[in-house]
Amino acid sequence: STRRAAHGATxxxxxxxxxxxxxxGGEMGASKNPHDDISEVLIDEAKIAAxxxxxxxxxxxxxxxxDELVLVSVLKGSLVFVGDLMRAIDRNVRIDVMEVSSxxxxxxxxxxxxxxxxDLSGSIDGLDVLIVEDIIDTGLTLNYLxxxxxxxxPRSVRIVTLLDKPAxxxxxxxxxxxxxxxxxxxxxxxxxxxxxxxxNLRYVGVLKRELxxxxxxxx
Ligand code: IMP
Numbered sequence: 001s002t003r004r005a006a007h008g009a010t011x012x013x014x015x016x017x018x019x020x021x022x023x024x025g026g027e028m029g030a031s032k033n034p035h036d037d038i039s040e041v042l043i044d045e046a047k048i049a050a051x052x053x054x055x056x057x058x059x060x061x062x063x064x065x066x067d068e069l070v071l072v073s074v075l076k077g078s079l080v081f082v083g084d085l086m087r088a089i090d091r092n093v094r095i096d097v098m099e100v101s102s103x104x105x106x107x108x109x110x111x112x113x114x115x116x117x118x119d120l121s122g123s124i125d126g127l128d129v130l131i132v133e134d135i136i137d138t139g140l141t142l143n144y145l146x147x148x149x150x151x152x153x154p155r156s157v158r159i160v161t162l163l164d165k166p167a168x169x170x171x172x173x174x175x176x177x178x179x180x181x182x183x184x185x186x187x188x189x190x191x192x193x194x195x196x197x198x199x200n201l202r203y204v205g206v207l208k209r210e211l212x213x214x215x216x217x218x219x
């Protein structure tokens with residue numbers, strides 16, 4: 001069920017549907033109770049909380065001194081994660097946000113071309129930057145973002161991601177901190193969405209396949 005894009009990169013059909021032709025809630029048949037749309041809770045609330053706390057401690061230790069650390073949250077998926085992570089980091093931080101989209105209008109294939117929908121508000125010149133991402137899949141988004149930010153003359157650029165699907169990586173990335181490695185399943189919750197739904201779930205769960213089967217050409 002994986003298509004091959006023109007440039008040879010494998011593209012998860014659901015991800016195409018997800019980032020390209022975004023389904024609206026009513027059209028994709030989401031249930032009134034979002035929990036009914038989850039086939040399996042992959043990472044529960046307590047497990048996430050413990051891991052985020054540990055990541056915060058590691059990040060605090062990795063940036064000694066009082067120089068400003070800029071957390072760059074990649075919208076919208078990392079909203080929930082950055083909210084918890086920033087409170088687990090016991091040092092001076094500043095938050096900035098960027099919003100990017102991987103696929104151009106109408107194009108449902110991953111091209112590696114990233115459009116910046118919302119750029120940084122402040123300068124990162126000479127500062128330590130920590131990119132906060134919800135999930136790394138092919139790696140194309142962060143691959144672009146890392147070099148984009150590196151071009152703005154920061155002192156350092158590092159990456160923390162809550163989730164990683166290493167099986168689907170196309171672009172090699174130096175990921176400094178990973179919350180959880182997960183199998184190649186489409187997940188929602190704790191900030192992650194499908195058609196803008198499910199971001200408010202307190203756990204990370206696998207979306208029932210029947211909810212997106214028609215989008216990827218399954219009966
Ligand atoms: P990448 O450029 O392929 O690494 O894409 C990463 C982006 O794809 C994430 O920031 C998410 O927005 C989206 N994504 C990839 N896998 C999932 C998933 O399982 N659930 C929700 N969003 C996903």
